[in-house]
Amino acid sequence: MMAGLAALILAAPVSAHDAPVVQAPAGSVRGEALDGVAAFRGIPYAEAPTGRMRWRAPVTAAGWDGVRDASRFGPACHQPPSRPGSIYAPAETPAMSEDCLSLNVWTPENAENAPVFVWIHGGSLTGGSGSEVMYDGARMAAEGVVVVTINYRLGVLGYLAHPDLSAESTDGVSGNYGLLDQIEALRWINRNIAAFGGDPGNVTIAGESAGALSVMYLMAAPQAHGLFHKAVAQSAYMISTPALRETVHGTPSAEDAGVALSRQLEVRGLARLRAMDPQALTVGAAMSGFLPLGNVDGHVLPAQPVEAFERGEAASVPILAGFNEGEIRSLRFLLPPQPASAEAYEAAIRAAYGDLADDMLARYPSGNLDEAMLATTRDAMYGWTAERLVRSQTAQGQPSFLYYFDHSYPAADEAGLHAFHASEIPYVFSGGERTPPYWPAIPETDVESGLSDAMLSYWVSFARDAVPSAEGQPEWRPYGEDRAYMAFDQTPVPGAHLMPGMFELVEEVVCRRRAQGDLPWHWNVGVASPPLPAAAECR
Structure with missing residues (x-):
């Protein structure tokens, strides 16, 4: 009944004085009428404890009386400035607040029981927001999907652990x-999305980079199970995760990292940390090298994500996952210094990889050191993760789909950014019409619009019924059939067994490091790798 009421309200003629209104359980909201779509922005889904209450679980947002204005985005969560020269930097610094837990909804006219697509922004768990220009949900909503983007606490305010906090x-x-x-955002969606025409029983969580890391965390977190029914992980990275109270895989405990940060900031005691200005604290922590990550606390995250997936403890849902050819071209800070010569490169690989050195040099040869190093880090972080996710969910009997994005265009190629990290996002969302100001400009051509139409259709149909399909485009077969995948270049091209041998090589490296227990397994690879442990039994 509520979904039908919302549809009637949205279908009514609109004017400057007659914007769309939805009566949700949380309260009534007035949004903005677009072309066949209504947008509702800045809706509070929870309250972030601040000041003397900082660093506590979110509190369910109180309802409100009357009709709330939902025509403007809420403030972003506190974050440091973008890296100088970053193509990901926004046009201007967003308004920020500790009270930042809001979400945005785009819904089609007359929507009822529509699939729900929840987008979790990237940004290394340090930056970004659900209001970024690339994540505008209007185009996807016009295809019959209710789109939700969210804010969540970032950096030290979102991920600080400390013995006193525990x-x-x-x-x-x-x-x-x-x-x-x-x-908490997923719980709000479960209670309220029907009023916007969405189906709370058909929710897809999706994200890119740190958003995809968050998708994996949610899949591994028992509290989130049942709140979503499908997952999309674009350029996820299944890195080793710190534990709350012990050193694991060469990483200090999350509590020890919190104590160390307090010392670096020369601020002792929770009361003084809580009294700090939130932006000064955020910037100070970032400059001190604080790396925000989830931690294995036995409560929210019971186990390393890699273990949760291989033991079948992660949410048993269909998944669509993949990575880009040029992931590291825009993330070169992840690369170690390049050796002076091919001979020095080969010597470093042989010293580090021992019995696997020949395999490493065959896959990442010294003929082009830049390309070899880009590919080594890409595969260790993103390629291996994508394939491991679809393999794990396939083993659970879930439809699982792998992709490889290898598309570029003149402005990106001229900047040395062929198929760079996040470059697939505009093709899924806006078709290239909405990108950050320093992004290589996507040309208005039939090739670009055709690829975007196809990718949007694949993503929408996966959110609808767990089968990615696009009219007039090739069938995207599940991974379990001959390790099938879909390549996105100028057009979608189906294939089988992506990069033969890549997954097995990285899996062997990860297995040995996990078995030894005192080494991370992600970006300390290639010429930056410590000596690889001897062979070990793997699951």
């Missing part, structure tokens, strides 16, 4: 606040 928690844990925000 001591005051009823669960005896700390950190993971940004992840708890995401779970």
Whole structure:
């Protein structure tokens, strides 16, 4: 009945004084009428504890009386400035607040029981927001999907763990606040999305980069299970995850990292940390090298994500996952210094990889050192993760689909950014009409619009019924059939067994490091790799 009421309201003629209104359980909201779509922005889904209450789980947002204005985005969560020269930087610094837990909804006219697509923004768990220009949901909503983008706490405000914080928690844990925000957003969606015409029983969580890392965290977090029914992970990275109270895989405990940060900032005690200006604290933590990550606390995250997936403990849902050919071209800060010569490169690989050195040099040869190093880090972080995700979900009997984005265009190629990290996002969302100001400009051609139409259709149909399909385009077969995948170049091209041998080589490296237990397994690879442990039994 509520979904039908919302549809009637949205279908009514609109004017400057007659904007669309939805009566949701949380309260009534007035949005903006677009072309066949209504947008509702800045809706609070939770309250972030601030000041003396900072670093606690989110509190369910109180309802409101009257009709709330939902025509403008809410403030972004506190974050440091973008890297100088970053193509990902926004046109201007967004308004920021600790009270930042809001979401945005785009819904088609007359929507009822429509699939729901929840987008979790990237940004290394340090930056970004659900209001970024690339994530405008109007075009996808016009295809019959209710699109939701969310804000969640970032950086030190979202992921600080500390013994004193754990001591005051009823669960005896700390950190993971940004992840708890995401779970609370999914709970809000479960209670309210029907009023916007969405089906709470058909929710897809999706994200890119740190958003895809968050998708994996949510799949591994029991509290989130049942709140979503499909997952999309674009350029996810299944790195080793710190534990709350012990050193694992060469990474100090999350609590120790919190204590170390307090010392670096020369601010002792929670009361003083909570009294700090949130932006000064955020910038200071970033400059001190604080790396925000989820932590294995036995409560929110019971196990390493890699273990949750291989033991079948992650959410058993269909998945669509993939990565880009040029991931590292725009992330060169992840690369170690390049050796002076091919001979030095080969010597470093042989010293580090021992019995696997020949395999490494065959896959990442010294003929072009730049390309070899780009591919080594790309595969270790993104390629291996994508294939491991679809393999894990296939083993659970779930439809699983792998993609490889290898498309570029003149402006990107001229900048040395062929198929760079996140370059697939505009093709899924806006067709290239909405990108950050420093992004290589996507030309208005039939090739670009055709590829975008195809990718949008594949993503929408996956959100609708777990089968990615596009009219007039090739069938996208599940991974389990001959390790099938879809390549996106000028057009979608189906294939089988992507990069033969890549997954097995990286899996062997990861297996050995996991078995030894005192090494991370992600970007310390190639010429930056410590000596590889001896062979070990793997699952």
